[in-house]
Amino acid sequence: xxxxxxxxxxxxxxxxxxxxxxxxxxxxxxxxxxxxxxxxxxxxxxxxxxxxxxxxxxxxxxxxxxxxxxxxxxxxxxxxxxxxxxxxxxxxxxxxxxxxxxxxxxxxxxxxxxxxxxxxxxxxxxxxxxxxxxxxxxxxxxxxxxxxxxxxxxxxxxxxxxxxxxxxxxxxxxxxxxxxxxxxxxxxxxxxxxxxxxxxxxxxxxxxxxxxxxxxxxxxxxxxxxxxxxxxxxxxxxxxxxxxxxxxxxxxxxxxxxxxxxxxxxxxxxxxxxxxxxxxxxxxxxxxxxxxxxxxxxxxxxxxxxxxxxxxxxxxxxxxxxxxxxxxxxxxxxxxxxxxxxxxxxxxxxxxxxxxxxxxxxxxxxxxxxxxxxxxxxxxxxxxxxxxxxxxxxxxxxxxxxxxxxxxxxxxxxxx
Amino acid sequence: xxxxxxxxxxxxxxxxxxxxxxxxxxxxxxxxxxxxxxxxxxxxxxxxxxxxxxxxxxxxxxxxxxxxxxxxxxxxxxxxxxxxxxxxxxxxxxxxxxxxxxxxxxxxxxxxxxxxxxxxxxxxxxxxxxxx
Numbered sequence: 002x003x004x005x006x007x008x009x010x011x012x013x014x015x016x017x018x019x020x021x022x023x024x025x026x027x028x029x030x031x032x033x034x035x036x037x038x039x040x041x042x043x044x045x046x047x048x049x050x051x052x053x054x055x056x057x058x059x060x061x062x063x064x065x066x067x068x069x070x071x072x073x074x075x076x077x078x079x080x081x082x083x084x085x086x087x088x089x090x091x092x093x094x095x096x097x098x099x100x101x102x103x104x105x106x107x108x109x110x111x112x113x114x115x116x117x118x119x120x121x122x123x124x125x126x127x128x129x130x131x132x133x134x135x136x137x138x139x140x141x142x143x144x145x146x147x148x149x150x151x152x153x154x155x156x157x158x159x160x161x162x163x164x165x166x167x168x169x170x171x172x173x174x175x176x177x178x179x180x181x182x183x184x185x186x187x188x189x190x191x192x193x194x195x196x197x198x199x200x201x202x203x204x205x206x207x208x209x210x211x212x213x214x215x216x217x218x219x220x221x222x223x224x225x226x227x228x229x230x231x232x233x234x235x236x237x238x239x240x241x242x243x244x245x246x247x248x249x250x251x252x253x254x255x256x257x258x259x260x261x262x263x264x265x266x267x268x269x270x271x272x273x274x275x276x277x278x279x280x281x282x283x284x285x286x287x288x289x290x291x292x293x294x295x296x297x298x299x300x301x302x303x304x305x306x307x308x309x310x311x312x313x314x315x316x317x318x319x320x321x322x323x324x325x326x327x328x329x330x331x332x333x334x335x336x337x338x339x340x341x342x343x344x345x346x347x348x349x350x351x352x353x354x355x356x357x358x359x360x361x362x363x364x365x366x367x368x369x370x371x372x373x374x375x376x377x378x379x380x381x382x383x384x385x386x387x388x389x390x391x392x393x394x395x396x397x398x399x400x401x402x403x404x405x406x407x408x409x410x411x412x413x414x415x416x417x
Numbered sequence: 418x419x420x421x422x423x424x425x426x427x428x429x430x431x432x433x434x435x436x437x438x439x440x441x442x443x444x445x446x447x448x449x450x451x452x453x454x455x456x457x458x459x460x461x462x463x464x465x466x467x468x469x470x471x472x473x474x475x476x477x478x479x480x481x482x483x484x485x486x487x488x489x490x491x492x493x494x495x496x497x498x499x500x501x502x503x504x505x506x507x508x509x510x511x512x513x514x515x516x517x518x519x520x521x522x523x524x525x526x527x528x529x530x531x532x533x534x535x536x537x538x539x540x541x542x543x544x545x546x547x548x549x
Contacts, residue, residue, distance in 0.1 A: 350431070352479035354455075355422070358521060371454050378454065384477045385454045413422045 010309060013301060014394040016042040028364025031402040036180050036208060036343050036390030037368050038230045041294075045233055048293040052286045060285055061259060061276070075285050078292025079275070085295040086225060087216040088242050092274040095241040095248070096288050100207040101131040103226035103241035104174070106278060107203055108135040110251040111224075112172070118144030121170040123200070125150040125158055125186070126380055127179040130373045132205040132226075136174055150175070154381070155334045156182030160190065167198035175202075177209035181372045181386065182333035183314070183340030185209075188220050196221070201247070207231055208341055211298075212392070213307040217242055229287065234294035238287035241278075248274050255280040298393075306393045310342035313391045313400065317344050320404045324348065327417050329407070332386065342391035345372075348407065349416045353385040356410055363406035421515055422480065429484035434491055437473045444498065446535035447476075450527050455482040459531045461493070461501070461539070468495050474528060481513075481521050486528025488512035493532055501536035504529060 014020050017040045024030055032040060058068040060075050076091070083091045097103040116122070122136045126149050140147040148166050151159040156179050167173070173195040178185050188204065195202045203224035209215060210225070211232030217225055225242035229235060243251075253260055253271055260280040262270040271277045298306065315337035321329060321344070328349030334340045348356055353369035360367055368388045371378045378385070389403055411417050442460035449456040455478030464470030472490045476483070492508055493501050509529050510517070517525045 354479040354521070354524060355481065358481075358518070359422070370452060375454075384456075385479075414427065 009305075010313075010394060010396045011398075014396060016044070016297075017394050018043055018046070020394060024364045026362065026364065028362075029402070031363075031365040031399045031406075033389040033391065033395070033399060033403060034366045034368050035392035035395070036231070036341075036388065038236070039211065039233050039392055040394065041235065042233055042297050044297050045235065045290045045293050048290040049235060049286050052289055057286075059282055071285055071289075074289045074292075075283065078289045078295075081292040081295040082240055083242075085299065086210060086227075086242055087218055089218060090245065093242055093245050093248065095243065095275045095278040096283055097226075097239045097241055098237055098284070099228040099230070099239035100205060100226040101135075101228075103224075103239055104132055104203070104205065105135050106241050106254045107224050107226075107243070108139045110254045110278075111201075111247065112139040113143065114252060116140075116143040116145040116171055119169065120145040121148050121166075121168075122146070123148045123150065123166050123170040123173045123175075123195075125175045126152040127156050127158075127182060127184065127377050128174075128176055128374065129180050129205065129207070130375070131207070132174055132176055133376065145171070152184070152377075152380075155332075156184030156377075157334065157339075158184075158186055158191075160187070163191070163194055164198070167195060167200060170195070170198060170200045173200050173202045174205070176205040176207070177215075178206075178212070178341035178343070179333070179374075179377075180208050180343065181345050181374050181377055181388065183208075183343035183345075184334055185340060188222070192221050208343070212310055212341055214303040223247060229291040229294065232294055233297055234291035235287040238284050238291050240291075245274065248278070253277055253280070257281050259283070301393055309393060310391050310395075311337045313395050313397070314340060314342050314344065316397055317389065317391070317400045317403070320400050321346060321407075324404075324407060324411075327411060332381070332383075342395070343388060344390070345386040345388045347383065347386055348410065349414070351410060351414050351416070353387040355414075356387045356407075359410040359413055360403070360406040363402065363409055365403055365406045367403075421513070421517065423515070426480060426484045426513065429487040430480040433474070433483055433487040435471075435473050435487065437475060439471060439473050442473075444535040444539035446531050446538055448527065448531045448534065450478070450482070450523050452523065455479060455524055455527055457482065457486050457527050457531045459486075459490075459528065459535045461498070461532070461535050463498060463539075468497050469493050469501065472532075474531075478527070479521075479524050481517065482524040482527045485509050485513055485525045486531075489528045489532060498536040498540055502533050502540060504533060 056067040056070040058071045060072040080091045201223040204222045210227045229238040257280040332345045357369035439460045443463040444461040447458040457476035460473045462471040
């Protein structure tokens with residue numbers, strides 16, 4: 002059965018100027034790599050131009066008009082991000098460069114202060130390197146043990162032995178949606194059990210907050226790490242959400258200008274939240290544009306975006322299914338409802354990189370490789386996979402173009 | 418690039434020449450392209466005349482990396498290790514016969530990089546051997 006996706010996506014695509022620009026070979030740009038980075042709507046691009054052409058100034062110190070305007074816009078953007086994930090207060094939102102930096106902030110600040118030999122950090126087998134390498138290094142530095150929640154062949158987490166794994170665990174760090182398999186972690190089950198065992202929970206939400214409604218208070222997560230560039234905002238801006246009491250008790254991460262209250266030659270006191278964690282001049286323009294991206298996504302509606310991605314993912318799985326007899330294998334949960342808008346696959350003996358090169362000739366942009374999840378690829382015994390990923394602007398026509406390009410690849414590699 | 422996946426490239430990909438291992442290789446090296454996970458190992462056997470008498474490669478990867486490595490094994494037989502160590506990219510480009518896009522150049526050059534590294538590594542041991 003072929004699902005029918007909402008025609009609204011085609012109207013939304015018109016908000017993204019890059020999608021109207023043909024490739025150098027004159028093909029329509031079919032962008033199926035939003036899990037790597039999303040495209041940007043005109044409103045976000047306009048916000049950047051407006052900041053640099055109308056009120057570019059440093060924040061938090063200037064007394065003149067444009068400096069005040071920049072400061073207001075910067076802090077208003079923080080409030081927008083806070084509302085977007087339903088944080089109780091804006092001070093719980095720390096600007097970072099991206100998800101990776103947000104996770105590193107927790108690792109260096111909270112981790113070095115709170116972990117000791119005998120403690121454990123619990124993560125999962127499906128993590129992106131960003132939510133794995135910081136914990137490997139933290140474990141090595143503190144003597145804590147790094148443990149893993151196992152995943153099944155579809156990427157679903159195996160929670161049978163969770164209580165045993167949680168014994169001695171001080172922090173559970175896991176991704177909400179796998180960037181390779183699209184599998185969704187059952188946070189509503191894991192978070193209460195972690196808390197009951199005395200552990201905090203950090204969620205790598207790089208693949209979920211851009212794609213579905215997310216409420217940090219309802220899920221009761223302690224830390225949340227997000228990248229702006231995967232949710233219509235510019236590159237170079239992301240955020241860490243942390244519960245206020247936790248952030249208050251944590252030492253600064255990066256230090257220097259803007260994060261201090263007073264400085265003497267031999268000592269310094271630090272600014273209050275959130276600025277305690279924002280050393281140096283912040284990424285002002287991109288933060289303000291992140292606020293615009295939140296406005297844009299909220300206006301479309303996060304519930305609609307989630308629903309649309311389920312329909313598009315189902316359509317994609319249906320369109321790929323007829324290739325199965327010729328050796329196309331899709332990975333991840335079978336049902337679109339159980340996954341984010343990410344479909345990883347391999348096609349017969351065509352290496353994912355060759356597939357991506359052939360699809361590129363047809364204007365179809367997919368990702369190929371290990372997707373920054375080398376341990377997962379080793380576990381699954383895949384040298385590489387091709388990955389198509391979707392967003393609010395993905396249309397059925399994009400999926401049809403993917404299927405047509407796969408036919409072309411089959412022809413080039415003489416499959417069938 | 419449009420023409421890259423020609424018949425002979427696919428042939429080398431699906432039926433790689435000199436694929437496998439040698440019993441007593443003179444020089445061995447291995448490397449990977451972390452971007453895509455392509456992995457190649459090269460084993461060289463130097464004969465009494467000082468030239469490469471036999472060669473094997475092994476590994477996994479895309480058609481471009483595997484076919485380039487397969488063709489390279491045919492090119493380096495009969496060369497001295499010094500010659501292998503100083504091979505230029507041109508040998509690969511001539512083998513594959515057509516343009517490779519910049520994004521795939523690392524795939525095409527992986528076999529060459531490994532072969533050169535094997536040869537260089539072996540050359541580096543020579544003064545020690547001469548001393549014994």
